[in-house]
Amino acid sequence: KIPKATITRLSIYDRQLELLEFDGYRVVSSEKLAWLCQVNSAQVRKDLGYFGEFGIRGVGYDVIDLQAQIKEILAINRNWNLGMVGIGKLGSALIQHHNFSARGFKCVAAFDNAPDKIGKRHPSGLMIRNIDELREAVRELDVEIGVITTPASAAQRVADLLLEAHVNAILNFSPTRIRVPECCLVEHIDFTVMLDVLVYKFHHEARG
Amino acid sequence: KIPKATITRLSIYDRQLELLEFDGYRVVSSEKLAWLCQVNSAQVRKDLGYFGEFGIRGVGYDVIDLQAQIKEILAINRNWNLGMVGIGKLGSALIQHHNFSARGFKCVAAFDNAPDKIGKRHPSGLMIRNIDELREAVRELDVEIGVITTPASAAQRVADLLLEAHVNAILNFSPTRIRVPECCLVEHIDFTVMLDVLVYKFHHEARG
Numbered sequence: 001k002i003p004k005a006t007i008t009r010l011s012i013y014d015r016q017l018e019l020l021e022f023d024g025y026r027v028v029s030s031e032k033l034a035w036l037c038q039v040n041s042a043q044v045r046k047d048l049g050y051f052g053e054f055g056i057r058g059v060g061y062d063v064i065d066l067q068a069q070i071k072e073i074l075a076i077n078r079n080w081n082l083g084m085v086g087i088g089k090l091g092s093a094l095i096q097h098h099n100f101s102a103r104g105f106k107c108v109a110a111f112d113n114a115p116d117k118i119g120k121r122h123p124s125g126l127m128i129r130n131i132d133e134l135r136e137a138v139r140e141l142d143v144e145i146g147v148i149t150t151p152a153s154a155a156q157r158v159a160d161l162l163l164e165a166h167v168n169a170i171l172n173f174s175p176t177r178i179r180v181p182e183c184c185l186v187e188h189i190d191f192t193v194m195l196d197v198l199v200y201k202f203h204h205e206a207r208g
Numbered sequence: 209k210i211p212k213a214t215i216t217r218l219s220i221y222d223r224q225l226e227l228l229e230f231d232g233y234r235v236v237s238s239e240k241l242a243w244l245c246q247v248n249s250a251q252v253r254k255d256l257g258y259f260g261e262f263g264i265r266g267v268g269y270d271v272i273d274l275q276a277q278i279k280e281i282l283a284i285n286r287n288w289n290l291g292m293v294g295i296g297k298l299g300s301a302l303i304q305h306h307n308f309s310a311r312g313f314k315c316v317a318a319f320d321n322a323p324d325k326i327g328k329r330h331p332s333g334l335m336i337r338n339i340d341e342l343r344e345a346v347r348e349l350d351v352e353i354g355v356i357t358t359p360a361s362a363a364q365r366v367a368d369l370l371l372e373a374h375v376n377a378i379l380n381f382s383p384t385r386i387r388v389p390e391c392c393l394v395e396h397i398d399f400t401v402m403l404d405v406l407v408y409k410f411h412h413e414a415r416g
């Protein structure tokens with residue numbers, strides 16, 4: 001079983017490889033890739049080692065090939081259809097976030113329950129639908145991942161509706177734990193976790 | 209040197225302990241805490257082991273004491289003053305995000321460069337200031353952490369201004385790498401990394 005930390009790092013390696021390619025590099029050593037990603041090079045080799053033999057000992061990795069291999073591992077060569085629920089400030093920002101679409105995630109449906117939002121066209125071009133029509137829209141647009149960006153009080157209800165509509169992968173941004181059956185995968189996101197990381201490092205580096 | 213993954217998990221343990229306290233639990237075993245946090249119990253004991261002796265062998269941890277100890281480790285007993293730059297959809301959502309303030313992070317200043325936003329009061333009560341006044345505002349309000357929620361094209365310039373104003377800890381949400389000197393700490397956030405994790409698990413669990 002691949003550790004979650006490895007998956008997260010693979011995604012970080014992939015982004016750095018994209019930037020290296022953009023800057024004109026053809027080859028990168030595990031030491032340099034590790035330094036760019038703020039991990040040690042043994043970790044890079046260990047993470048990649050789960051998936052096979054990459055690169056040339058003593059030389060490094062081909063920047064373009066390794067990206068393709070990692071993208072395949074991350075199953076993001078294909079497009080994933082997202083449905084966003086709760087088109088407030090956060091939902092709206094996410095729909096338009098550049099990296100979303102750049103990495104094969106396409107927001108194909110947007111849902112809300114506010115009368116003044118339903119039926120309006122979002123700046124991205126997406127029509128905001130009534131959450132009551134979730135089931136039909138999921139079927140029609142083949143929504144695979146549900147993203148919850150509603151207030152905490154609405155989150156469990158929205159999760160239940162997504163599950164009823166057979167959306168089994170959920171990304172939850174609301175600050176509450178949602179309960180789902182075993183067939184469903186939930187990733188919870190809270191940016192304040194990254195603030196904690198920053199604060200800890202800052203606190204400890206400041207103390208010396 | 210404490211691994212970053214440990215810091216992230218400590219923050220997750222802390223949240224689960226808060227929920228346990230809310231549900232009336234006084235003690236939790238490392239097995240149960242591990243299960244709630246989706247890690248194995250050896251990892252929990254290893255992470256906490258970096259910081260000392262906690263809990264009672266064979267019994268578990270005191271839910272309230274362990275929270276206090278972890279919060280102290282995470283240096284979030286005290287308040288950290290944030291300055292948000294770029295009060296668009298994402299910046300606005302972050303200012304009002306419940307968990308921010310619940311964990312000792314207080315947004316004390318908001319900056320933008322759009323004439324129709326400068327001088328306006330944000331719904332949270334915060335006055336949106338001109339980014340040109342960053343230096344004075346940082347000194348006056350003791351801003352410790354800068355949060356960049358501008359478009360990618362503005363991010364490096366904003367980082368330079370924060371550094372000039374002696375803000376040495378930056379949380380960057382824009383989809384671009386910013387360059388900073390050694391004295392500055394940057395955490396980059398891209399929630400598409402979590403989408404990658406979700407997709408990988410989904411892809412691999414679906415294949416069986």
Ligand SMILES: NC(=O)c1ccc[n+]([C@@H]2O[C@H](COP(=O)([O-])OP(=O)(O)OC[C@H]3O[C@@H](n4cnc5c(N)ncnc54)[C@H](O)[C@@H]3O)[C@@H](O)[C@H]2O)c1
Binds near residue numbers: 113173
């Ligand atoms: N994870 C993070 O780091 C993070 C950061 C910022 C905000 N948040 C959270 O994201 C959520 C959204 O924040 P926001 O600032 O965009 O809020 P918002 O109030 O601007 O938007 C919420 C939207 O959800 C809609 N909604 C409410 N109930 C609904 C329902 N039952 N079905 C469909 N739509 C519904 C509302 O009409 C509104 O459009 C909040 O829970 C907030 O705490 C999380």
Ligand SMILES: NC(=O)c1ccc[n+]([C@@H]2O[C@H](COP(=O)([O-])OP(=O)(O)OC[C@H]3O[C@@H](n4cnc5c(N)ncnc54)[C@H](O)[C@@H]3O)[C@@H](O)[C@H]2O)c1
Binds near residue numbers: 093
């Ligand atoms: N990290 C993530 O997961 C994630 C998710 C969503 C959005 N984003 C990113 O966050 C950023 C903001 O997204 P948004 O949808 O809120 O955009 P937005 O256009 O709604 O807001 C951007 C704000 O920045 C202000 N601004 C521009 N240049 C500035 C400058 N030089 N100084 C001060 N303020 C300036 C604008 O006036 C505007 O208010 C984008 O870079 C987007 O790609 C990241």
